[in-house]
Amino acid sequence: MSRVLPEPEALAAAVSGRDRLALAQALNLLDDRRPAARQCAAAFLDALPAAKLETGGHLIGITGPPGAGKSSLTASLIQVWRQRGLKVAILAVDPSSPITGGALLGDRLRMHASGADREVFIRSLACRGEFGGLSAEVWPMSLAMLAAFDIVLVETVGVGQKEIDVSKMTDTTCFVAQPASGDSIQFLKAGIMEVPHVIVVNKEDIGMAARKTLSELKNTLRRQMDPEGWQVPALSASAALGSGIDKLADALDSHRQWLLGQGQFTARRQRCQAEWLVKHLREEFGRYGMGLLGGEEALFNALADAPRRSPIAEYERLRERVIQAIKTHD
């Protein structure tokens, strides 16, 4: 990689103006680990309009087991959002996703995006293997996309990811349940899976099994408390029939409105960034390094309460602190 680095302010202005080539270039920059690129990326993120990063757009995570229909629901949601005049960006980090995997639906999505509609942008993050930090760059990339689009949707696998848990780095998380599938419900019940903000059973067209799963989910959710007081809705939809998609889009937006109404929206964005910083640091320096920073919980709380900073600059600052502490530690 001997690419010439872009001029950060000009790149930020072009991205904010929804220049597709500029956004693609920015995402590559955010994925570039060379020190000079990191500096450039930090300056680029600093130059993005602060208001958009703090309260703009809606950052949604869509998650669920492979085969549950995340990609087909995503395709249907894109249509609904476009009908509502919203501009949509998709970031796919699911290793089993047809978007990433290149299957038929992914091609349809890409066609849809790159062809007629200039207000839909799709990017998939290649899997770098178990220890390569599959989704370490998801948070900075999400911010870059938020500067240009109304909806940024991050697609990931629901259970079993070994890397950064993307569901904690979005405003709203949506879980797509497989009809006639008990595992996810059991994981929810046992507290092994994070409780999402919206649950949808896809494939309501297949009938009984979907209705049964929906009613089981509703029963489970009745006994679950969202720690912030949000009542998690369980819906059904069919990407095949196009049914329930409007209601799903409404439910996702309701959670955003609820966060705004509670005065929690900016705080949640800040917690997302704190989550990303802490997990990213732990991946790099382990328990030993986190101990040198005073422990994960204290660090998370300090970061969540701090004023907003560019995530890459902040990461590099913390990284320096760990390395200094390592040098001087006995």
Place this chain on the structure above:
Amino acid sequence: MSRVLPEPEALAAAVSGRDRLALAQALNLLDDRRPAARQCAAAFLDALPAAKLETGGHLIGITGPPGAGKSSLTASLIQVWRQRGLKVAILAVDPSSPITGGALLGDRLRMHASGADREVFIRSLACRGEFGGLSAEVWPMSLAMLAAFDIVLVETVGVGQKEIDVSKMTDTTCFVAQPASGDSIQFLKAGIMEVPHVIVVNKEDIGMAARKTLSELKNTLRRQMDPEGWQVPALSASAALGSGIDKLADALDSHRQWLLGQGQFTARRQRCQAEWLVKHLREEFGRYGMGLLGGEEALFNALADAPRRSPIAEYERLRERVIQAIKTHD
């Protein structure tokens, strides 16, 4: 904790003689993080009979989503193994397990164990939270149990665990599938879940759904290759009816026989230990520390090929190497 530390050789002799109190004391010792206790634990493990640790007994991991019936299958397997004259120890690290959670079945199992039958030993590992190293001590504890019992069974949750993946630290892993549940199959297909050595669909008494899941699993497995060439069997069983349990015990034993026949048994134990060492080190020192040791893959290969050493002594040796490298690194 101001417990007096035991004399390691005497403790090892008592554990090898299946002294239940000594084993309980040894497991507490292996869970004790104080430096003096670590030294004592290393000496204890060194004093266990090497042959038993290298080729003795059968270390089995049982895994699957919560609610699939791991605990009831375990209870049924215990009966079959006892009828075959085998002595059984159980280590439960599943946070949703009724054994750990203290539900009815757990009580029944505990009663069974502590009451009439002195040849069944059960220990549950308390969950220490997301970052506390839930199962960091599973490997040394498994070795201590192997010194005294014919079967050591480790029970964990199948997907979604954030800590050390116990399924890579057993001779044989058995996955318990939930009938009428597509998620696990999808995770298998997508390569998100490790392929186990034996798959069993529990609750065959519920009929159609179990049969359908079994045939889906068989179809999936036909397209999956075990990297070592073992043909993964998919069975059905019912803990409630007691059916299929004998065949399940046979299938588990077949995998052990197969490893022995291939001359792979000792090598697999050594790889388990290498896996444990590498993951444990990464948890403590992150990517940064692993880089100082030459990278995870090189470290794993070197450890897998090295002669067997006591895992705690080996861990402390590697830990010292990382800390020295950190001090001298620029």
